[in-house]
Amino acid sequence: MQTALYLIPVTLGETPIEQVLPEYNKEVIVGIKHFIVENVRSARRFLKKTEPSINIDELTFFDLNKHTNRDALESYLKPIENGFSVGVISEAGCPAIADPGADVVAIAQRKKIKVVPLVGPSSILMSLMASGFNGQSFAFHGYLPIDSSERIKKLKLLEQRIFSEDQTQIFIETPYRNTKLIEDLVKHCGASTKLCVAMNITCEDEYIKTLPIKSWSKHISEIGKLPCIFLLYK
The missing domain is CATH 3.30.950.10 (Tetrapyrrole methylase, C-terminal domain)
Incomplete structure (x- = not known):
């Protein structure tokens, strides 16, 4: 998997994963250890629902919501500089669409980091x-x-x-x-x-x-x- 910032859609409500998200998304998710998320609790629940074998305690989560200090966002992308992909997870639907994830994507584009949007419900x-x-x-x-x-x-x-x-x-x-x-x-x-x-x-x-x-x-x-x-x- 190419090192990049992956934009990972989540389900809208309690819709079954397989109904709205392609299998490829799971393949990407299991290869990521660093996530930028709007809500850590719901992101952890989504990841475990996507792939029960994921060890949540091995993952690193960075908060990105209305309370986040925008000066800290650039540091969230540090793992990519070290060869590790980072995923962005919204509270629901597609990240960066009516969502604070757009701020970190803008930084990635400015730093010429590859950004990969995955398929999911909007x-x-x-x-x-x-x-x-x-x-x-x-x-x-x-x-x-x-x-x-x-x-x-x-x-x-x-x-x-x-x-x-x-x-x-x-x-x-x-x-x-x-x-x-x-x-x-x-x-x-x-x-x-x-x-x-x-x-x-x-x-x-x-x-x-x-x-x-x-x-x-x-x-x-x-x-x-x-x-x-x-x-x-x-």
Whole structure:
């Protein structure tokens, strides 16, 4: 295996490993002893689920989350300079996509370290695939503003871009604000604008539904307080 920074996708929820990740990923994982992870506990659980024979105590984990001192990131890549590969593991889905892993990848690119993205599930792309919206032109905006007036202003701006640029708009929200977000969409966006809500993608209780915004007031109770991907289009 070539020495590199490997970007290792994980399952979305409790989906069986073999259902969403290729066997090759396991071959890469067992050859790595150093991991940069968003959450050490969940990363250890994922690695053990992928290959039960892995000795977790022999592995080295570097934390990479909102609390990490960014000045320390470059040191996380030191094993590569000594000939040992490093893996990046997100909390869910693909690392470096809406994920702090992008920061260490940027350092690797700057230092001309080989970066290898492995195949795995992305809730952003899979929700777009299933939405029926424009997959030729789309934008992901991350979290919307917390302030109510700023959030409404942002939603109106996104809706304008749907029609002016023929572009699907994708964003996420803190789960406990799901209901308020949909209420704002129903109240402030055009009745014919379409909203797709996707959650628990690849899991047994997968939910992906596209409806005109005016119809969503009848379905708010279906969403609850679970992590969702929201997509807007005309």
